[in-house]
Amino acid sequence: MGVTINDIAKIAGVNKSTVSRSLNDSHLVAEETKNRIKKIAEDLNFEFNASARSLNTKRTDTIGVIYPGEIEQFEEGVYHISLLSDIRSIFEKEGFDTIVTFPKNRFTGESNIKKLISRKKIDGLLIICSDIVQEDWDYIKKNNFPVVFLHYKPNIDILNQASFVSTDNFYGGRTAAEYLLSLGHKNILCFVDMVKNIEYVERLEGYMSYFRSAGISVDENLVIKGESSAEYGYKFIIENRKMLKDVTAVCVLCSDFMAMGVLKGLSELGYRVPEDISLIGYDDNPLGIYTIPALTTIHQPREEISSIATKQLIKFVRNKYEDEELEEFEPFKKLVKPTLVERKSCRRL
Amino acid sequence: MGVTINDIAKIAGVNKSTVSRSLNDSHLVAEETKNRIKKIAEDLNFEFNASARSLNTKRTDTIGVIYPGEIEQFEEGVYHISLLSDIRSIFEKEGFDTIVTFPKNRFTGESNIKKLISRKKIDGLLIICSDIVQEDWDYIKKNNFPVVFLHYKPNIDILNQASFVSTDNFYGGRTAAEYLLSLGHKNILCFVDMVKNIEYVERLEGYMSYFRSAGISVDENLVIKGESSAEYGYKFIIENRKMLKDVTAVCVLCSDFMAMGVLKGLSELGYRVPEDISLIGYDDNPLGIYTIPALTTIHQPREEISSIATKQLIKFVRNKYEDEELEEFEPFKKLVKPTLVERKSCRRL
DNA sequence: TTGAAAGCGCTAACAT
DNA sequence: ATGTTAGCGCTTTCAA
Numbered sequence: 001m002g003v004t005i006n007d008i009a010k011i012a013g014v015n016k017s018t019v020s021r022s023l024n025d026s027h028l029v030a031e032e033t034k035n036r037i038k039k040i041a042e043d044l045n046f047e048f049n050a051s052a053r054s055l056n057t058k059r060t061d062t063i064g065v066i067y068p069g070e071i072e073q074f075e076e077g078v079y080h081i082s083l084l085s086d087i088r089s090i091f092e093k094e095g096f097d098t099i100v101t102f103p104k105n106r107f108t109g110e111s112n113i114k115k116l117i118s119r120k121k122i123d124g125l126l127i128i129c130s131d132i133v134q135e136d137w138d139y140i141k142k143n144n145f146p147v148v149f150l151h152y153k154p155n156i157d158i159l160n161q162a163s164f165v166s167t168d169n170f171y172g173g174r175t176a177a178e179y180l181l182s183l184g185h186k187n188i189l190c191f192v193d194m195v196k197n198i199e200y201v202e203r204l205e206g207y208m209s210y211f212r213s214a215g216i217s218v219d220e221n222l223v224i225k226g227e228s229s230a231e232y233g234y235k236f237i238i239e240n241r242k243m244l245k246d247v248t249a250v251c252v253l254c255s256d257f258m259a260m261g262v263l264k265g266l267s268e269l270g271y272r273v274p275e276d277i278s279l280i281g282y283d284d285n286p287l288g289i290y291t292i293p294a295l296t297t298i299h300q301p302r303e304e305i306s307s308i309a310t311k312q313l314i315k316f317v318r319n320k321y322e323d324e325e326l327e328e329f330e331p332f333k334k335l336v337k338p339t340l341v342e343r344k345s346c347r348r349l
Numbered sequence: 350m351g352v353t354i355n356d357i358a359k360i361a362g363v364n365k366s367t368v369s370r371s372l373n374d375s376h377l378v379a380e381e382t383k384n385r386i387k388k389i390a391e392d393l394n395f396e397f398n399a400s401a402r403s404l405n406t407k408r409t410d411t412i413g414v415i416y417p418g419e420i421e422q423f424e425e426g427v428y429h430i431s432l433l434s435d436i437r438s439i440f441e442k443e444g445f446d447t448i449v450t451f452p453k454n455r456f457t458g459e460s461n462i463k464k465l466i467s468r469k470k471i472d473g474l475l476i477i478c479s480d481i482v483q484e485d486w487d488y489i490k491k492n493n494f495p496v497v498f499l500h501y502k503p504n505i506d507i508l509n510q511a512s513f514v515s516t517d518n519f520y521g522g523r524t525a526a527e528y529l530l531s532l533g534h535k536n537i538l539c540f541v542d543m544v545k546n547i548e549y550v551e552r553l554e555g556y557m558s559y560f561r562s563a564g565i566s567v568d569e570n571l572v573i574k575g576e577s578s579a580e581y582g583y584k585f586i587i588e589n590r591k592m593l594k595d596v597t598a599v600c601v602l603c604s605d606f607m608a609m610g611v612l613k614g615l616s617e618l619g620y621r622v623p624e625d626i627s628l629i630g631y632d633d634n635p636l637g638i639y640t641i642p643a644l645t646t647i648h649q650p651r652e653e654i655s656s657i658a659t660k661q662l663i664k665f666v667r668n669k670y671e672d673e674e675l676e677e678f679e680p681f682k683k684l685v686k687p688t689l690v691e692r693k694s695c696r697r698l
Numbered sequence: 699t700t701g702a703a704a705g706c707g708c709t710a711a712c713a714t
Numbered sequence: 715a716t717g718t719t720a721g722c723g724c725t726t727t728c729a730a
Contacts, residue, residue, distance in 0.1 A: 002469065004707055015717045020709060030715055047467035051403035052707030056722040060400070062448070062470075074431065074635045081430045082423065088449065093456045097470065099411070100437060100449045107442045118396035120351065121411075121446065230639045260639045267641050286423045287636065290579045290609045292616050353723055364701045369725060379699060401723030405706040 003044045011044075012037050023048070054120070059321055062097045063313065064122040066113060068129045075229060075257040079283060079300070083128060083151065086306035094314050096123075103129055103136075114139050124317040126150055126309060130197045134158075144328060146316035150309040152197060163316070163332040165309035169199045172298045172338040173206030176251050176280055179296075179340055184349030185249040185278060186216060191236075191262070192253050193228035200228065203253040203282070222247070228254035230261030237265025244271070248349060249278035256281035256288045256297055263291060263345075278346035293344035301336045308334055352393045360393075361386050372397075403469070408670055411446045412662065413471040415462060417478045424578060424606040428632060428649070432477060432500065435655035443663050445472075452478055452485075463488050473666040475499055475658060479546045483507075493677060495665035499658040501546060512665070512681040514658035518548045521647045521687040522555030525600050525629055528645075528689055533698030534598040534627060535565060540585075540611070541602045542577035549577065552602040552631070571596070577603035579610030586614025593620070597698060598627035605630035605637045605646055612640060612694075627695035642693035650685040657683055 005023070009016040014033065021029045022037040023046075040046075054060045065087060067080065084100070091098050099122060101112045113136045116122045125145065130152035137158050140147050149164035180188055190207060193200045204223070211218050222243070226232050233252065237244070250266070252259040259281030266273055273279050273293060281288060281297040288295035312332050319329075354372070358365040363382065370378045371386040372395075389395075403409045414436060416429065433449070440447050448471060450461045462485045465471045474494065479501035486507050489496050498513035529537055539556060542549045553572070560567050571592070575581050582601065586593070599615070601608040608630030612622060620626050622642060630637060630646040637644035661681050668678075 002467065002707090006707075016707090017709075017718080018716055020707095021716085024709085028715065033715080045467065047464070049404070049707050050468040050470045051400040051409070052722090053709080054400035054722090055398070055404055055707080055724090056709050058722085077430045077434065078427055081426045084449075085426065088451065089455060092451065092454055092461075097448050097450065097465070099446050100433075101446065102437065102441065105441055106438060112441075115396065116446070118351065118394065119399040121399045230636075234639065257636075257639070260636070264639050264641050287579075287606075287609070290583065290606075290613050292613050292641070351723095355723075365723090366702080366725075367700060369723095370700090373725085377699065382699080398723050401706090402725080403706090404708090404723080405725050407706085 002049065003041075003046045004049070005046075008037060008040050008044065008046060011040055058120075060121060060123050061095060062099055062122050063091055063317070064113075064116045064125045065098055065100045066103050066125060066127040066129055066132075067100050068102060075255060078257070078285065078287075079255075079302075080128060082302050083306050086303055087126065087150075087310050090307060090310040091314075096314070103132060111136050111139075117143060117145055123320070124148075124313050126313055127154075128152065131155075137162075144320075146313060146320055146329065148309045148313040148316070148332070151305060152199070156198075161331060163312065163329065165305045165312065165332075165334045165336070167199070167300055167305060168335040168337045169202035170206035170209075172282065173203035173208075173253055174210045175206075175338065175340050176203075176253065176282070176298055177207040177210035179342075180249050180251060180278070180280065180346070181211070181214060181216070183249075183278065183346055185346075187219070187246045188222060188249045188251050189243065189247045190218075190223045190251045190253060191228075191233065191258060192223065192225055194225045196228055200254060207251070207253060228258055230257045230264075233258040233261030234265045235261075237262055238268065241269055244269070244277070247277060249280070249346065252279070252281050254282060256283045256285035256295055259295055259297070259345075260287075260291055263295075274345050274347035280346055284341050288341075288343065291345075296343045296345045297341050299339045299341045301338060304336045305334075308336070351398065352390075352395045353398070354395075357386060357389050357393065357395060360389055407469075409470060409472050410444060411448055411471050412440055412666070413462075413465045413474045414447055414449045415452050415474060415476040415478055415481075416449050417451060424604060427606070427634065427636075428604070428651075429477060431651050432655050435652055436475065436499075436659050439656060439659040440663075445663070452481060460485050460488075466492060466494055472669070473497075473662050475662055476503075477501065480504075486511075493669075495662060495669055495678065497658045497662040497665070497681070500654060501548070505547075510680060512661065512678065514654045514661065514681075514683045514685070516548070516649055516654060517684040517686045518551035519555035519558075521631065522552035522557075522602055523559045524555075524687065524689050525552075525602065525631070525647055526556040526559035528691075529598050529600060529627070529629065529695070530560070530563060530565070532598075532627065532695055534695075536568070536595045537571060537598045537600050538592065538596045539567075539572045539600045539602060540577075540582065540607060541572065541574055543574045545577060549603060556600070556602060577607055579606045579613075582607040582610030583614045584610075586611055587617065590618055593618070593626070596626060598629070598695065601628070601630050603631060605632045605634035605644055608644055608646070608694075609636075609640055612644075623694050623696035629695055633690050637690075637692065640694075645692045645694045646690050648688045648690045650687060653685045654683075657685070 005016045005019040008019045022034040104111045125147045127149045154162045192204045284299035354365045354368040357368045371383040474496045476498045503511045541553045633648035
């Protein structure tokens with residue numbers, strides 16, 4: 001079984017505290033002893049027992065990532081995965097392990113957030129989902145536990161107390177509108193999802209506001225408040241072909257996946273993209289390159305937001321290491337602007 | 350800060366061992382006392398300190414998932430994500446937390462496998478990647494640590510010692526061949542990747558063997574040993590258009606993503622799918638429904654393999670809980686057969 | 699049925 | 715610069 005500092009102490013003929021100090025690079029130990037002990041530790045493939053260590057340092061060097069990834073939500077999942085990769089990468093670099101979990105246990109209904117915190121399994125929490133319950137938030141606040149929300153802004157009632165790093169959705173919607181108008185499009189079929197998350201609402205607001213400020217009135221009937229999914233997009237187009245009569249462009253503020261569904265629908269109805277109808281998506285899903293035509297879209301600054309959020313969380317966590325009785329964290333809030341990715345699915349009128 | 354069993358003991362006026370016993374549902378404690386103590390614990394929102402517990406039970410109730418998900422490998426990532434979701438779900442149901450990590454630290458180069466095991470942060474390991482190093486494997490064996498490989502079969506030299514749950518790739522390749530031949534296709538351009546993993550080789554073997562047993566010779570020049578990616582597929586088609594002259598079908602044994610690249614290439618060259626050329630992919634990526642035409646493909650039994658592998662690992666782990674000095678695990682090996690998903694991208698000749 | 703005491707592997711305050 | 719000691723929160727043997 002595992003080698004302990006006691007074993008090393010015996011071999012080196014010193015006390016275990018000296019071993020502990022040496023391996024933790026304390027300056028309170030002679031260089032010579034330190035090196036000798038390190039050498040022995042290395043020869044024996046010694047590693048600290050994480051539990052024993054956590055038990056009295058009160059730190060686990062583990063971060064929890066609350067991450068939905070429901071099986072059904074393949075489309076969102078694809079977006080999340082690129083976030084997760086970046087995140088893990090940074091945590092790893094900084095020496096943290098990552099426990100990934102759903103917001104709550106799907107079988108017992110129990111909150112995983114509370115569980116991880118109260119059992120002292122993690123030192124901080126990165127939350128990548130929109131629907132965290134008030135009870136969990138209260139628990140977090142009560143314990144002054146380091147938390148950063150990524151991508152999804154938390155519910156409105158805790159928004160001002162919480163730290164989050166997200167995307168400027170208003171700006172994204174505005175960018176899409178600006179681009180389409182610059183190409184001469186005015187009769188635009190626009191898709192949003194009013195249910196899932198406010199992010200879509202914000203995109204729509206940006207979209208509407210741009211046209212408003214340009215003095216152009218948007219036909220409300222052409223703003224479809226549907227559901228963000230490829231399937232919905234496809235079906236809607238097929239079932240509402242007559243709506244397409246005067247439409248010159250489709251603006252899918254939800255996702256590139258949905259745009260792919262729309263594209264398929266248009267194609268089945270005999271419309272060519274972009275010759276007959278222009279199409280713009282949202283997200284900049286790497287797949288957009290391989291649709292026919294390649295999809296023009298709004299790029300979500302994934303790497304940036306993951307990186308900013310992760311680093312900020314680490315800061316919070318380290319502050320707390322240094323000062324256990326830390327007063328409240330100053331909430332950190334950051335919105336990163338998305339950008340236009342121009343490919344082949346839109347044409348100038 | 351956190352409530353401990355000592356606090357509860359004081360309140361209840363009993364010894365902390367009685368509290369421990371009660372909360373662990375020992376039969377050595379009177380029902381009445383037990384209930385009284387449980388009540389107090391609940392009122393106080395008590396949760397065990399995981400580190401303290403692990404320190405003497407030698408179990409962490411945490412499983413490690415070795416999971417590549419390189420940022421660059423978006424395409425593989427999409428496949429992995431559905432695995433990960435299923436896996437987490439089952440672990441959660443069984444009361445395990447999940448630490449997700451790369452095979453090795455990308456910055457220090459250090460092995461995360463060794464690290465997690467030797468620091469005693471996990472009780473078992475699920476490995477979803479192909480390239481585990483011999484040193485790690487030796488370490489696992491030496492410690493008789495519970496490990497199951499998922500999807501990727503481990504390297505040939507440890508194959509017979511290791512437990513794995515994977516897909517019958519030979520059968521998958523065979524299924525594709527059988528289907529295409531049943532539609533009358535014989536001049537088939539076939540893509541495989543000989544570099545990444547043997548799984549592609551196995552698929553090719555199944556494919557070749559089917560034609561061989563049907564007495565049909567496969568033109569070796571039409572078997573492209575390239576790289577599994579949408580980009581490669583696209584470029585290959587564009588740059589090798591003359592190869593397509595007599596070809597009636599393209600069989601992409603690598604992935605649906607790559608098939609999408611091929612589809613785009615064909616489309617740009619003016620070929621219609623399936624009217625001019627049939628196309629079959631591999632994986633059954635949910636996206637295949639939204640390509641134009643919907644992609645016929647070979648379904649990877651994702652849910653099945655995740656579920657089998659995960660449950661088997663849990664069995665191993667629990668066996669070890671019960672018998673610390675367990676002799677070696679009998680390796681568990683399981684291959685699940687993929688199935689054909691017929692959509693719209695192939696036609697009868 | 700309950701309590702007392704030792705110990706899991708480590709850190710850190712205190713002593714030397 | 716190093717050793718001694720107590721203790722982190724829990725489980726478990728032994729005793730009562």
